[in-house]
Amino acid sequence: MKTIATLFSDGRAWVLCPGALVCLTFASSAHAADSAATWPIAGSMPWLGGLALLALSATAFAIGLRRRRERQHENEGSGSGQNGTRRHDAEAALRAVDEAWQRSFDALPDYVCILDIQGKIQRANRPLIERFGPIHGDVIGMDYREIYCGTPTPDPQPPCAAVLLGSSAVSVETTLATLDGWYKVSSYPLNDGHGRLCGAVSVVSDISERKRAQAERDQLQKQLQQAQKMEAIGQLTGGIAHDFNNILASVMGYSELAMELSHANALPPKLLGYLQEIYRGGERARDLIVQMLAFSRGSKGEKQIMPLAPLVKEAVKMMRSTIPSSIYMSVDVVDERITVLGDPTMLHQVILNLCINARDAMDGKGRIAIGLRRVKAVDAICRSCHGAVTGEFIEISVEDSGSGISPTVMNRMFEPFFTTKDTGKGSGMGLSMVHGIVHEHGGHVLVSSTPGRGSTFKVLLPLGPSETAQAGSARPVRQDNTLESHVSSQRVLVVDDEESVANFVGDLLGGYGYTVTVVSSSHEAMARFKQDPMAFDLVVTDQTMPGLTGVEMAQAMLVLRPGLPIILCTGHSDRVDAEHALALGIRAYLAKPFTIAALLRKLDEVLSEQAAVPP
Numbered sequence: 001m002k003t004i005a006t007l008f009s010d011g012r013a014w015v016l017c018p019g020a021l022v023c024l025t026f027a028s029s030a031h032a033a034d035s036a037a038t039w040p041i042a043g044s045m046p047w048l049g050g051l052a053l054l055a056l057s058a059t060a061f062a063i064g065l066r067r068r069r070e071r072q073h074e075n076e077g078s079g080s081g082q083n084g085t086r087r088h089d090a091e092a093a094l095r096a097v098d099e100a101w102q103r104s105f106d107a108l109p110d111y112v113c114i115l116d117i118q119g120k121i122q123r124a125n126r127p128l129i130e131r132f133g134p135i136h137g138d139v140i141g142m143d144y145r146e147i148y149c150g151t152p153t154p155d156p157q158p159p160c161a162a163v164l165l166g167s168s169a170v171s172v173e174t175t176l177a178t179l180d181g182w183y184k185v186s187s188y189p190l191n192d193g194h195g196r197l198c199g200a201v202s203v204v205s206d207i208s209e210r211k212r213a214q215a216e217r218d219q220l221q222k223q224l225q226q227a228q229k230m231e232a233i234g235q236l237t238g239g240i241a242h243d244f245n246n247i248l249a250s251v252m253g254y255s256e257l258a259m260e261l262s263h264a265n266a267l268p269p270k271l272l273g274y275l276q277e278i279y280r281g282g283e284r285a286r287d288l289i290v291q292m293l294a295f296s297r298g299s300k301g302e303k304q305i306m307p308l309a310p311l312v313k314e315a316v317k318m319m320r321s322t323i324p325s326s327i328y329m330s331v332d333v334v335d336e337r338i339t340v341l342g343d344p345t346m347l348h349q350v351i352l353n354l355c356i357n358a359r360d361a362m363d364g365k366g367r368i369a370i371g372l373r374r375v376k377a378v379d380a381i382c383r384s385c386h387g388a389v390t391g392e393f394i395e396i397s398v399e400d401s402g403s404g405i406s407p408t409v410m411n412r413m414f415e416p417f418f419t420t421k422d423t424g425k426g427s428g429m430g431l432s433m434v435h436g437i438v439h440e441h442g443g444h445v446l447v448s449s450t451p452g453r454g455s456t457f458k459v460l461l462p463l464g465p466s467e468t469a470q471a472g473s474a475r476p477v478r479q480d481n482t483l484e485s486h487v488s489s490q491r492v493l494v495v496d497d498e499e500s501v502a503n504f505v506g507d508l509l510g511g512y513g514y515t516v517t518v519v520s521s522s523h524e525a526m527a528r529f530k531q532d533p534m535a536f537d538l539v540v541t542d543q544t545m546p547g548l549t550g551v552e553m554a555q556a557m558l559v560l561r562p563g564l565p566i567i568l569c570t571g572h573s574d575r576v577d578a579e580h581a582l583a584l585g586i587r588a589y590l591a592k593p594f595t596i597a598a599l600l601r602k603l604d605e606v607l608s609e610q611a612a613v614p615p
Contacts, residue, residue, distance in 0.1 A: 106127075108125055109127060109206075110125075110206075111128040114199060114201055115160065115190075115199045119143050119160065120144075121142050132147055132178075144202055145158060148179070149176070150178050160200050162187070166197060169186070173211075176204070182208045183208075184204070187200050187202050242544055242571035246501055248592070249593035251278065251593075252283070253508065253593070255279040258275045286593055289572075304341070304344070305339055305340075306344050307337070308338050308347075312372050316355070316370055323355075327359065327366055328366075330367070332371045334373035338464075340441070340461050340462070347437070353431065355370070361400050362403070363402075363403075366400060366454075368400050369397075370396075378460060382445060383410070383445050384431075384439070384445045389460060393444075393460035395460055396458070399454065399457075403454075443459060444459075445460070490514055490515070493519065493541075494518045494541075495540070495553070496569070497522070497545040498542065505518070505599070508600075512600065521547065522541075525539075529557055533560045538565045540569065540603075543576060550569075551575075554585075565587045566586045566587055567587060567588045568581050570589075587609070588605065588606050590602055
């Protein structure tokens with residue numbers, strides 16, 4: 001560091017020293033001479049001026065150095081403050097980033113935690129802490145397996161275990177011991193800055209709602225498949241029913257004709273017994289077809305006044321062949337005179353379904369008790385419709401000693417397609433059909449059950465008329481071969497593509513005095529009719545035929561001859577029923593296989609109505 005001084009002739013001296021430029025003023029030599037009288041050493045002024053300049057330079061240097069140090073100290077103090085401020089700002093920024101990250105971490109709805117290489121929780125988001133903190137306290141440092149599995153050594157190991165051993169990311173859907181519902185458990189490896197595994201990230205997402213929605217979609221899909229299967233079964237059954245009923249019509253019809261001949265000609269009783277067995281077999285086959293149609297298509301018969309005791313006994317008799325001998329069945333009919341207004345086929349189906357359920361509730365052995373009685377003071381809640389049930393009813397009960405019904409199943413067992421049976425062992429339609437049939441008859445269903453001790457189903461039906469009806473129980477054999485004079489002279493056109501049925505009807509009507517023309521083709525029948533529409537008094541036709549159907553042929557005939565009496569017969573048809581046929585102008589509708597008595601009764605009714613119409 002240098003100090004530069006300059007002395008000028010006017011007595012001023014300029015000194016440049018570190019940190020300062022100093023101006024000093026001295027007396028000139030002339031002034032010094034004038035002052036010689038007072039300054040003894042005036043003659044040495046040049047030397048003294050140099051010395052003074054040197055002293056002043058030193059002073060100025062000292063002053064400048066002090067000022068420099070002061071500024072340096074000030075600068076150093078100022079730099080330290082700036083560094084502190086920068087460090088404080090950096091720390092605040094880091095804190096802000098960490099808080100923002102934690103807020104984002106806590107905002108995740110899933111249970112998320114960061115684990116070290118031993119599986120200990122290092123960080124956890126708020127949902128995890130709030131869920132497990134009240135149970136375990138501080139979850140930080142805990143083994144994640146103890147959190148989710150309830151033990152640090154679960155079997156099998158959760159997905160994080162594989163990741164901590166070096167596996168790549170793992171994701172599974174599972175249940176957890178410490179949480180209800182279904183969860184998606186995902187684990188991801190966590191590496192340090194050098195690519196070494198140092199832990200894992202665990203994410204546990206609640207997917208219970210999605211699983212429930214998926215289960216509902218699967219159930220709807222199964223229901224759709226079941227409905228499609230039932231539709232296919234219905235179509236197949238309808239085709240079988242039509243052909244089978246045509247066969248039964250001829251078998252049962254000719255059996256009846258043979259029995260009438262046996263009565264008329266006093267044939268051996270043993271032969272008559274054989275014919276009766278053939279007829280009964282046909283009846284059972286006919287009823288089986290009706291039941292198949294009822295199950296697959298919901299076909300409905302006509303309600304009638306009927307005794308219940310024979311129906312219950314018949315259903316039990318049918319069930320005995322399908323129930324193991326190790327299951328004991330009993331029937332208790334309190335009053336044989338009990339009657340209801342109902343469809344015998346549908347009520348028969350109700351009893352069969354309840355007996356089948358009772359059988360399946362037992363492990364091959366036990367007891368089924370079927371009862372029929374009148375109950376006077378019912379005060380209960382219907383299990384299937386949940387309505388109040390009060391008053392007097394006819395009760396059909398089916399009690400079993402099986403495994404019983406849980407409350408969960410009890411709440412759903414009448415739902416369509418609901419079943420607790422293994423796949424392929426139940427349609428889930430049995431009890432829903434029971435519900436539909438019983439309520440269609442104005443009744444209700446009561447159920448009581450104790451798990452492990454069996455169940456009791458009670459079908460309550462409204463009281464029927466006091467008089468009993470033997471509809472369908474007596475042999476429909478006509479006892480006389482005489483008809484009123486106005487009937488025997490009628491001309492009948494019989495049309496059926498099943499020749500055996502057409503010939504049976506022709507023989508039957510011919511035996512009762514009718515003039516019968518039998519045709520097995522609808523086109524041929526139409527051609528004959530066109531030749532002379534007045535040649536026939538009545539037409540008996542089948543519905544399902546190649547070419548023209550019975551309805552199409554009937555409509556064409558009615559155009560040519562309005563008011564023509566027509567009876568439509570069918571083994572089974574999805575397109576036309578009794579109501580539809582009558583709306584088209586057809587006088588009567590008859591389902592195959594029909595009895596002789598039923599056919600003759602229809603003919604009598606139709607022709608009597610025709611005779612009553614003014615010409």
